[in-house]
Amino acid sequence: MIKLYPLKEIKFPVMAECITADVFEGKAVEEIENLKLWEGNKQKLLKGLFKVEENKTENVKDETTITIQGDVSKVKKIGANMKNGEIRIYGNVGMYLGEELKGGRIFVEGNVGGWAGSMMKGGTIEIHGDVGDYLGAPYRGYSEGVHGGKIIVNGNVGNEVGAHMRKGTIKVYGCAKQFVGFRMCDGTIYVQKDAEPRAGACMTGGKIIIGGFLESVLPTFTVESVKEKVKVDEGETAIGPFYLFLGDLAEHGDGKLYVCKERNTHLTYYEKFL
Numbered sequence: 001m002i003k004l005y006p007l008k009e010i011k012f013p014v015m016a017e018c019i020t021a022d023v024f025e026g027k028a029v030e031e032i033e034n035l036k037l038w039e040g041n042k043q044k045l046l047k048g049l050f051k052v053e054e055n056k057t058e059n060v061k062d063e064t065t066i067t068i069q070g071d072v073s074k075v076k077k078i079g080a081n082m083k084n085g086e087i088r089i090y091g092n093v094g095m096y097l098g099e100e101l102k103g104g105r106i107f108v109e110g111n112v113g114g115w116a117g118s119m120m121k122g123g124t125i126e127i128h129g130d131v132g133d134y135l136g137a138p139y140r141g142y143s144e145g146v147h148g149g150k151i152i153v154n155g156n157v158g159n160e161v162g163a164h165m166r167k168g169t170i171k172v173y174g175c176a177k178q179f180v181g182f183r184m185c186d187g188t189i190y191v192q193k194d195a196e197p198r199a200g201a202c203m204t205g206g207k208i209i210i211g212g213f214l215e216s217v218l219p220t221f222t223v224e225s226v227k228e229k230v231k232v233d234e235g236e237t238a239i240g241p242f243y244l245f246l247g248d249l250a251e252h253g254d255g256k257l258y259v260c261k262e263r264n265t266h267l268t269y270y271e272k273f274l
């Protein structure tokens with residue numbers, strides 16, 4: 001196990017693609033300390049920002065494990081493109097966490113900046129805190145989001161969670177802002193609590209489950225039925241009843257939007273169309 005501790009308060013943005021289990025694997029502490037990263041417009045060595053320790057007695061796994069203790073909210077791209085191993089962060093962390101993650105696990109005990117899990121293809125990200133906008137979403141100009149893996153958030157998330165999603169699972173046990181599942185094609189998004197309007201806008205496939213209050217359903221969705229429960233993944237089922245809406249019809253979509261019936265009595269007028 002490799003442990004990293006910030007040497008001081010990090011005031012400028014740091015681009016740290018080198019902090020991944022793949023890069024650390026097989027390297028001695030001295031080699032890790034001499035990895036290069038950018039702080040603002042200056043290139044620095046990892047040892048200039050972090051104290052690096054190795055704890056062999058705790059590394060009971062064959063895979064590489066990285067533990068980060070402290071506030072790294074200015075540090076971006078931790079775990080980017082990682083294929084295996086584990087990163088555990090105890091503190092807030094910056095944007096692009098687990099960008100294009102392909103395998104392995106990232107665990108965070110704190111809040112995370114925007115674009116966490118952007119365009120990830122595999123692996124697991126588990127966050128015990130809040131997340132900024134664009135969770136799992138691609139950058140502007142890209143049209144393919146999450147392709148696989150699982151993201152679990154035990155707090156709230158910002159706008160456009162799961163935008164352009166193609167596969168995989170995103171579970172949010174707090175609230176979500178606008179445009180949940182914007183232009184999603186496949187996969188599952190579960191928001192256990194409230195969501196702001198425009199959920200499922202332009203979706204063509206996939207499944208969105210809203211377990212709390214949703215102010216309105218887009219007029220380009222049609223009500224299909226009422227379901228008593230909805231499968232989230234192999235280990236979890238959301239208990240309803242839920243209104244099932246299909247759409248987005250403006251995109252000739254056949255996506256499924258499930259909305260909790262008990263928390264959304266203002267949607268009862270849809271029942272006359274069943």
